[in-house]
Amino acid sequence: MQDRPLDVASLMRRASGVFAHKRVITNTAVDEVAATWGEVVSRARRLAGVLDALGVPPGARVGTFGWNSQRHLELYLAVPSSGRVLHTLNHRLFADELTWILADAADDVLFVDRSLLPTVWSVAWGAASVRHVVVMDDGGDEPIPAGVLSYEELLGSSSAAGPAVVDETDAAALCYTSGTTGRPKGVLYSHRSIVLHTLLLLAADSFAISERDVVMPIVPMFHVNAWGLPYAAAMAGADLVLPGPRMTPGDLASQLTRHHVAVTAAVPAIWRGLEPLLPGLDLSSLRMAVSGGSALPESLARTYAGAGVPLSSSWGMTETSPLVTCARPDDPLDVRILPGRPVPLTEVRLIGEDGDVVAHDGVTPGEVQVSGPTVAGGYFGDTAASLSEDGWLRTGDVGTIDPGGYLRIVDRTKDLVKSGGEWISSVTLENEIMAHPDVVEAAVVAVPDHRWGERPLACVVVASGRTLTADELREHLTGRVASWWVPAEFRFVAEIPKTATGKFAKVALRRSL
Incomplete structure (x- = not known):
């Protein structure tokens, strides 16, 4: 067999070579803009040239403070394919956490949406490792500080960079955990793990994303690669709708209906916000609405089911790329609220307090442990991962698994x-x-x-x-x-x-x- 790397550049070649005509739509602070996958990939290749011109070394971290947008998508493609590491930063974290993360990651360049400048400027400008700050004008009216660079001006003066030589095991992206049990920890995703995770999202018993779909990741692009949905849309050739800073329930409802979105994903808090609007919405095109990040309340799933929307649960972590299990929209409601069965290539087991593997009887609880090629084996830097002696990731969640393989999360070990x-x-x-x-x-x-x-x-x-x-x-x-x-x-x-x-x-x- 040919020895071809599984890398992000292969996603770019597919998106531009097969699906160049398909759409990428971004909501900005003031309007909505549309491009094609062909245009997005062309701009991403010029963006790789910008990184060369700025002298960003191979393997360096390129930080982003951005909404879900076309420019952020271009960074998703350009940074890893050029041999650097995409580091998406969560602007909702406290300033001291962001300061610590920037120092730990040692980002070389930061790309910041204009509307986020008031939120992150003091942190971004004070980071010792950052040589350049590039502002992406998303339609906001915030003043642009002196000394920063313009994304569009840089792109306009750049030519496409030649393909970088990367190994599929090279780091492609970096995301930090939320830090609920101490300092946030960086998780490095390899090119190989990103491509494999992308394939998992296209699987029939997973999200089943295809060219026929319109995909709208509500989950932010700063968190675990927006659950992999932008990469999945590129591979499948699906239309992609990106909500940008317009994240109010009314804005999201408008985007879901106007663009006939078929696949979307968000945390329960988002679904709670949209709940009062359901009676007036036509969501007949929505075949896969995924809830993750925390348990899906049965009452919420029942409300959506009554409105004809099969809201279903999923489970994963920053350390798992993130998808490990998911329910199917055609499952009965009492099953759909469970995290579901493991997706291909991932394995889940339960370990009891005595250290033995727990039976899959749907009753006996144990600590959930995970293994697979999309699961982290360690953290960025010197922080050791919580691994079992035989190399399984210890998640800290407590769950049960029934004979059919369906996982139920009972609690976090620290929250029991x-x-x-x-x-x-x-x-x-x-x-x-x-x-x-x-x-x-x-x-x-x-x-x-x-x-x-x-x-x-x-x-x-x-x-x-x-x-x-x-x-x-x-x-x-x-x-x-x-x-x-x-x-x-x-x-x-x-x-x-x-x-x-x-x-x-x-x-x-x-x-x-």
Whole structure:
């Protein structure tokens, strides 16, 4: 067999050589712009020439602070294919976290959307390793500081760079974890892992992305390569819709309907925001709406099902590229809310407290461990990954697997409540509380208890204009969970703090109690 590398450049050649006429649509701060895959790849090749002209060394990290946009997509293609490493930065992180990440990654050049300048400028300009800051004008009216470079001016004066020689095991992209258990850790994706993960998204029992689809990644491009959707659209030749900074529920609903989107993905908080708009939307073209990042509440999935949208769950991590398991839209609803079965090339097992492999009986819990060619074997720099002795990634999640291979995430190991020597799943308890029609969100944490060691405390956000009491919630939970699971205390709050990726920030929540 021919020894050809699995690299990002192969995705570019396919997109421009076979699907040059297909569309890439970007929503900017002021309007909507359209290009073709042929134009995007041509600009990406000139962008590689820009990196050469700026003297960015091979293997150097190229940082981005960007929305989901055509220019960000061009960076997705140009940086890895030119032998550098794309480092997408999350502008929603705190300044001290971003400062630490920039120092750890030692980014050589930063590309920043104009509308994000007020948010990240002090951090970007203060990074010791950064030699150039390039501004991408996304239609914002923010002042552009002196000394920065213009993306379009650089591109206009550049010629296409010749293909770089890369090995498929070379680093192509870098993404940092959210840092919920300490400092964020960098995960390096190789060219090979990106191409393999892209193929997984095209598989029939995964997302089944094809040329017939319109794909709209709502999940941000700064987080785990937007779950791989931009690369999957390039390989499949699908039309790609990028929401840019227009991320309000109304804006997203308009884009989904106007462009007849077939495949999209977002965290539960986004789906919650769109929920009130469902009665007036025509989403008949939407065949694959994926929820990930945290558990999909059954009540939310049921609402979408009633509107004709098969919202389904998935599971993965920054360390896993990210997709490991996904449900199918034609699964029954009680199955669709589960993370689903492992996608091809990935393997999942459960390890009990005694260190033995747990049976797949759908009942016995264990720590979820993962292996496969799209799973990280270590972190950027000297930080060791949490691996088992035989090389499986220890995820920190607790789950069960049924005889059919369906995974159910029970909790994070650090979020389980151990009451009277028995475990209470905060995830299950949260979902049952959120099944109440007047509850918008609920987060459960453990609090010390003199008698039982720990007891669950529930923080609840009530829907606007509704009232709810602790006794009403206790009555609601009767018969849904074991009686000893029912929290002794409910706290009604205006909002639940979230991480930069939309998950409940339970560390911050515990501090506020």
